[in-house]
Amino acid sequence: MLKTLLLTGAAGGVGQSLRPLLSQIAESVVLSDLTPIKDLRPSERFVACDLSDRSGVDSLVNGVDGIIHLGGISVEKPFDQIMQGNILGLYNLYEAARAAGRPRIVFASSNHTIGFYRRDERIDSQAPTRPDSLYGVSKVFGEAVASLYFDKFGQETLSVRIGSCFPEPRNTRMMATWFSPRDFLSLCGCAFETPRLGHTIIYGVSDNDEQWWDNSHAAFLGWRPRDNAAHWRREILSKTAPDDPNDPAVVYQGGGFVTAAHPED
Ligand SMILES: NC(=O)c1ccc[n+]([C@@H]2O[C@H](COP(=O)([O-])OP(=O)(O)OC[C@H]3O[C@@H](n4cnc5c(N)ncnc54)[C@H](O)[C@@H]3O)[C@@H](O)[C@H]2O)c1
DSSP: OEEEEEEETTTSHHHHHHGGGGGGTEEEEEEEESSOOOOOOTTEEEEEOOTTOHHHHHHHHTTOSEEEEOOSOOSOOOHHHHIIIIIIHHHHHHHHHHHTTOOEEEEEEEGGGSTTSBTTOOEETTSOOOOOSHHHHHHHHHHHHHHHHHHHHOOOEEEEEEOBOSSSOOSSTHHHHBOOHHHHHHHHHHHHHSSOOOEEEEEEOOSOSSOOEEOGGGGGGOOOOOOOGGGGHHHHHHHSOOOOTTSHHHHBTTTHHHHOOOTTO
């Protein structure tokens, strides 16, 4: 059990889904975001912080003994926004952690680091990255910083290439990519408990019938996802038009990010 966990990006979709579960892994939680959070539980406190503000991030990280880093831009956006949230913000977080005793970090990376692999390819975490967006490139940067900071400074990180983390799957792609908040929480628990984490990359995905990713390199974590998107399969198929197998958004793992225009065009 952690004494104090820092959750960045706490006001976002994933942060809000994880919040009610965090008492399973931490005695107290510092929630941080640009957007204020008012409905605080007794174990929570809120600190507003822009991740691009170096001294703000230094104070935020000081005194915590684990970090779940969700904060930043979570979809394709113009590069200057991505640079502030996901490049500078990520760097500030790692520098703050290095100065504050290296609390372990669970970094919310993304399947968009590898979105240009086809859905009929099964890849593991050692496959070369093939980002499908500027956003995906920023997550590759984050994983690279995590790798450097472990090899050079001993900062441990679990980089979780999240598939689609929502309370329920929403479309046919999520039959393969869905990651339940409950499975994410149990994965975070493993990351903070395992004796040696190093810098490990894992695909954040539930125990879905349809699987594109091989997590065998992270088997030492002993993590067992329990949820399965197949439970919603019939309902989703009944509500959606059949996929066009020639659509690049269906051919490639990154879905719509693969076909999205450059955000500055
Ligand atoms: N939801 C998913 O399925 C999914 C999939 C892959 C990766 N991820 C990653 O997981 C994380 C959480 O995703 P989400 O869906 O909750 O995203 P979200 O956009 O709902 O939440 C992100 C939060 O980060 C905050 N933020 C943005 N820029 C910031 C800055 N400069 N300083 C401080 N806070 C800032 C936003 O205010 C927001 O509340 C993101 O890093 C995202 O890239 C999510």
